[in-house]
Amino acid sequence: xxxxxxxxxxxxxxGRSLRLSCAASGLTLSNYAMHWVRQAAGKGLEWxxxxxxxxxxxxxxxxxxxxxxxxxxxxxNTLFLQMNSLRGEDTAxxxxxxxxxxxxxxxAYWGQGTLVTVSS
Amino acid sequence: xxxxxxxPSASGTPGxxxxxxxxxxxxxxxxxYVYWYQQLPGTAPKLLIYKNDQRPSGVPDRFSGSKSxxxxxxxxxxxxxxxxxxxxxxxxxxxxxxLFGGGTKVTVL
Numbered sequence: 001x002x003x004x005x006x007x008x009x010x011x012x013x014x015g016r017s018l019r020l021s022c023a024a025s026g027l028t029l030s031n032y033a034m035h036w037v038r039q040a041a042g043k044g045l046e047w048x049x050x051x052x053x054x055x056x057x058x059x060x061x062x063x064x065x066x067x068x069x070x071x072x073x074x075x076x077n078t079l080f081l082q083m084n085s086l087r088g089e090d091t092a093x094x095x096x097x098x099x100x101x102x103x104x105x106x107x108a109y110w111g112q113g114t115l116v117t118v119s120s
Numbered sequence: 121x122x123x124x125x126x127x128p129s130a131s132g133t134p135g136x137x138x139x140x141x142x143x144x145x146x147x148x149x150x151x152x153y154v155y156w157y158q159q160l161p162g163t164a165p166k167l168l169i170y171k172n173d174q175r176p177s178g179v180p181d182r183f184s185g186s187k188s189x190x191x192x193x194x195x196x197x198x199x200x201x202x203x204x205x206x207x208x209x210x211x212x213x214x215x216x217x218x219l220f221g222g223g224t225k226v227t228v229l
Contacts (some may be wrong), residue, residue, distance in 0.1 A: 014154060021165065035206075035218065037218075037220075044123075044206075044221070044222045044223040045165065045208055045220040045221060045223070046220065047209075047218035047219070048219060050217075050218065059216045059217060061217065081215060095165070100170060100171075103218075104169075104212065105152055105211075105212030105218075106153065106155060106170060106212070107155060107210055107218055108155070108167050108170060109167060110164045110165050110166070110167075111164065113164055113165050114222060
């Protein structure tokens with residue numbers, strides 16, 4: 001069974017850091033570009049970051065550029081999102097999602113999400 | 121990064137056909153594929169349509185997608201009560217980002 005399972009969410013104070021993980025099972029992560037997408041409560045979907053299948057190319061939304069880092073460990077079949085200098089507006093459910101293939105342009109299959117709450 | 125434009129809401133009675141539009145520009149919908157997602161209350165988004173008009177296995181043929189120029193549409197025919205939820209479009213933008221539509225809330229009257 002193909003699964004993406006996010007973990008690492010929780011409550012964190014403004015200015016602190018958090019690292020999210022996305023463990024893939026039933027598929028070989030290195031065959032896919034990967035994305036992080038977030039959704040604040042009652043709001044729409046917001047793209048956060050994308051990494052190429054090999055991790056060599058990374059792209060970020062302006063709202064997180066310089067604060068968040070997407071990375072992957074294809075040997076461990078795991079995607080990461082390092083989030084630094086967190087702000088209240090980063091509060092959201094964070095989803096990892098895989099592309100259809102190695103091409104960057106598709107967001108296809110999603111995990112169940114992990115909630116990040118930034119609050120003092 | 122801007123968003124793709126969707127109507128905030130759409131509704132219909134059971135059995136009806138409704139359509140949801142998604143408007144973009146030449147740098148996103150006009151030059152890249154469009155994807156559609158269904159998000160039922162309390163769940164993660166689910167892929168409904170990929171590459172403009174393709175359905176993943178398991179998605180009923182009541183759902184169909186189309187694209188023309190810088191706009192795309194999702195049609196739901198034979199509307200059912202369990203179709204109620206939010207629907208989002210997405211496309212890659214040539215600025216090297218993913219754009220999502222603001223979402224359309226579908227209500228079955």
